[in-house]
Amino acid sequence: MTAELGWLAPVWTLFQQQPLAQGIGLAAMLVGVSAFLQRDDKRFRLRLCLYQAAIAFHFALMGASTAALSAGLSCGRTIASGRTRSPWVMLFFLVLVWVLGIPRITETVQWLPIIGTTIGTWGLFRAHGIALRLCMLVGGLCWTSHNILIGSIGGSLIETTFLFVNCHTMYRMWRHPLTSTP
Template identity: 45%
Template sequence: MSAYWLAQGIGVIAFLIGITTFLNRDERRFKIQLSIYSAVIGIHFFLMGAFPAGASAELNAIRTLITLRTRSLWVMGIFIALTLLSGSIHVEYWFEVLPVIGTVASTWALFRCKGLTTRCVMWCSTACWVTHNALLGSIGGTLIEGSFLIVNGVTIIRFWKMQKRGIDPFLVEKTH
């Protein structure tokens, strides 16, 4: 198996992990699943030779787990700085800045937003990533992010309609 197909295979595995991420109403499960997805897709991008995207994805994985513990502005600033620094290394094509922009946006969303606002900013971040992935030629990455655009978009509309009816879609009942 060539390195190209290994990279594509890992991208498909990431797709399988990530496809249900945005359906989670529980913020903790949402963030854990998003972190696992980010780690796997980061490996895919490194194998594809897309260093800025790989670095951004791996930072996403770490950052997302850290947001389970803190929403500190200082920590957010550190992750934004790391994203800008690591994402600017080895940029050869204009579209390689898109994952960096998307990662900065999602970092802000995960540290400063909640509920539907988080999902909306993440949708914009996803638009950056899907454009990058399509231009890179990443089959798995384009499938994943394209699916995220659709699934998250439909979920945003569904949650928004629930809120209009007075239902809090993010109120998760604890069964203990």
């Protein structure tokens, strides 16, 4: 059957090695896509948090503890950033991810979720408009690289999708800027 799949054979092999983890990753991908389809900020943040919780579980099952921690903390950060832009709350989440994440790092690839989460946290609390999107883009590049390197099918697909959607949105924002800032 593997030969019949052609270029999808490596993906099928990864799925066969960890079917529960990869299945949860693919389900998380669907939740993440549904988040970006939301126009209401509250619904967006709720679904984004659900995505982050599901992808944290996926990473935990894959043995990627640093990524699981970063994604889990991102869920709390997403909710908090919708309620306050306080630099103290931002600093709390940054210190939390650094104190809990950095000591767990045993391989270079594990730095990518920490860096991506740090940049995304700063952006969610301190930036807006295209600057916020650029922060999310750089953070997303870190996460995409991490997910590809550890063999996360759902994680790689969703982050790649987020990168394309984010770039498209930044282009639209540049072409048709809003007259007022949030």
